Amino acid sequence: MTHETTTLNSVVTLLKLQNAYAPLVFETNEGEIGGGYHVTELKQAIITSIDCGGNIDDWRETHVQLLDGQTGEHMSVGKFAAIADKSMAKVQHLGEAPLYFEFALKNNGLRRYQIEALTPDASKIIVLLTEGRAVCKPAAAGKAVETANGCCSSNSSKSACCT
Numbered sequence: 285m286t287h288e289t290t291t292l293n294s295v296v297t298l299l300k301l302q303n304a305y306a307p308l309v310f311e312t313n314e315g316e317i318g319g320g321y322h323v324t325e326l327k328q329a330i331i332t333s334i335d336c337g338g339n340i341d342d343w344r345e346t347h348v349q350l351l352d353g354q355t356g357e358h359m360s361v362g363k364f365a366a367i368a369d370k371s372m373a374k375v376q377h378l379g380e381a382p383l384y385f386e387f388a389l390k391n392n393g394l395r396r397y398q399i400e401a402l403t404p405d406a407s408k409i410i411v412l413l414t415e416g417r418a419v420c421k422p423a424a425a426g427k428a429v430e431t432a433n434g435c436c437s438s439n440s441s442k443s444a445c446c447t
Contacts, residue, residue: 290399292326292346293379296368298402299409304362307408310350312397312415314389320353323364326371328378337422344381352391361409385413 299308310317329345348368372379385397397413404410 290383291380292348292368292372292383295383295399295402296365296372296379299361299365302361302404302409304360304365306361306404307358308361308364308411309358309408310385310387310411310413312387312389312413317350317358317387317389318353318355319358320356321350321359322353323348323359323367324351325349326368326375326378328375328381335421339421341421344377346378346381346383347386347396348383349386349394352387352389358408387413 310321325347327347327349329347330342331345332340332342334340368379383399385399386394387397388394395415398416399411400414401412402409403412
């Protein structure tokens with residue numbers, strides 16, 4: 285599973301193939317979410333943006349916010365899938381948009397993550413979360429003229445990236 289195409293629908297489909305009673309464990313490169321975590325919110329963001337090249341874009345994103353737990357068991361795969369199913373039934377398109385998780389270890393400094401991998405292990409299902417990076421969309425699309433000093437640096441004149 286790669287983060288570029290991950291949706292809540294695809295995650296729930298994969299989870300339903302697993303043991304419903306298995307613990308669902310979210311991990312980042314800084315550690316594992318604590319037992320007793322819960323899903324605080326599933327939300328759909330509708331975004332309209334303008335990039336540094338003057339291009340306007342619209343898209344939807346789905347965000348699952350997790351509250352780090354301090355004690356207790358990890359949520360079961362079945363419980364998470366049921367929460368997601370119930371939420372998708374109530375919020376149109378929630379399962380179809382790119383999926384992100386909002387989470388902070390020990391609930392300090394909320395961050396946004398994408399799923400890097402969903403891996404069943406003998407006793408649990410591990411969801412590896414990784415942070416994204418900022419991207420200059422015109423440069424990524426090959427539209428930026430100046431890249432040596434950065435398209436929007438103070439050392440560069442206006443280019444296709446900074447109009």
